[in-house]
Amino acid sequence: MSSKVKFQSLTGMHDILPADQPYWRKVSRTVESVAGYYSFQRIDTPIVEQAEVFTKGVGQATDIVEKEMYMFRTKGGDTIALRPEFTAGIARAYIEHGMYNLPQPVKVWTTGPLFRHERPQAGRYRQLHQFNFEALGDKSPSLDGQIIQMCYDILKELGFKNITIEVNSIGDSECRPYFKKILASYFKAHKSSLCSDCQRRLKENPLRILDCKDEKCQRVKAGAPQILDHLCDNCRKHFKEVLEFLDELQLPYTLNPYLVRGLDYYTKTVFEIVEKTDEGTSQGSLVGGGRYDGLIKLLGGRDTPACGAAGGMDRIVNLLKTREDLKKEMAKEVKNPPKVAKNEKEQKAEIFLAQLGQLAKRKSLKLFEEFREAKIPVAESFSKDSLRTQLKAADKMGIRWVIIVGQKEALEDFITLRDMTSGVQIEIPMHKVVDEMKQKLK
């Protein structure tokens, strides 16, 4: 009997054919290079975890867990799930391997497939792929700035021109509960104008209504109170400093007071990066992330602040494939794939960037980015505030040149360059540093 069955890949899951591989390679290489520059180390966690890692971590009432998670019961009676995202699994690994004993922050990156049983539509898959960064064990707003900068760098390096960063702060356990009450009473007064999902969200988490794409809900949302008016002092200060970093880095951001994100673990900063089309409309987020200071404790670890982001590789590849300027180059690569580089020497940092004070930290992040663009590796320890600790770190790494940006330097736009072998220090105007260091490293 001849079979008429025609097998196809499952809905929302797709093959990555040889013709598309150069695009994927381009994205992966860009991610790896930015991650390496910012001293993030590779981590890989299993594709399957105990379901509770996500129900607890991402939140039982979120769409990702409630509607979209692939969950199974094993023959042994365990409930396991295909990972719908990376963060909770990485937090689990951080706790399990006692990574709080390592120098903090622990900065890790990964890429791989994830699974969400979403309604298929353009740019929305059931097997999706992300690149992901997490920095665990540091509460400094400079880290939020660094993560945003890294994601922006990747998109910029891939040739995206029309991208903006939407940012918001969603507060923490001190200020958010009160805001939720105010928000709930506002939405209760407009309950009949909300979609049925949001009427239910009103009970579970009114913040999620701000995320709803339904037109009716969008209209109600337009008059809703804004969390930025209700942040506690700590969250307000943190957010102000994050924005100061973004200003210093000259990143194109807009405040979106209604950005809440669909995962429960976020605290303080949340952000998304979107590409605007010619009509000014967005095609969905390419990157999403934020701070999650409560997640590790929630999963049974110590109180550990953390921050991270993930980018949708499928969406990014889809957009790259529409670009005329890449078509020839990519087609060539299909026929003649690049050989794996043999013994490619990893470039070791010969410069350490040390900073002292808030303004200096901001200027240092900018300088760090200039060095990255010039492809000169630089080591840093932005999360450390003491100059002595930073000089010690440089010494331990055997680095000869230390660039010091202190308060005076930051105010007067110069740096002090210390030669660690001779102890000699000289001053260099900030705008000349990269060129001068190029000469010294020749």
Ligand code: HAM
């Ligand atoms: P997310 O916003 O759920 O965040 O996903 C990040 C990115 O993955 C989105 O901006 C989008 O580009 C892509 N993405 C999400 N769902 C799909 C889908 N069904 N099909 C194709 N692409 C999709 C997270 O996953 C957080 N874990 C990010 C994070 C890391 N926050 C802190 N650390």
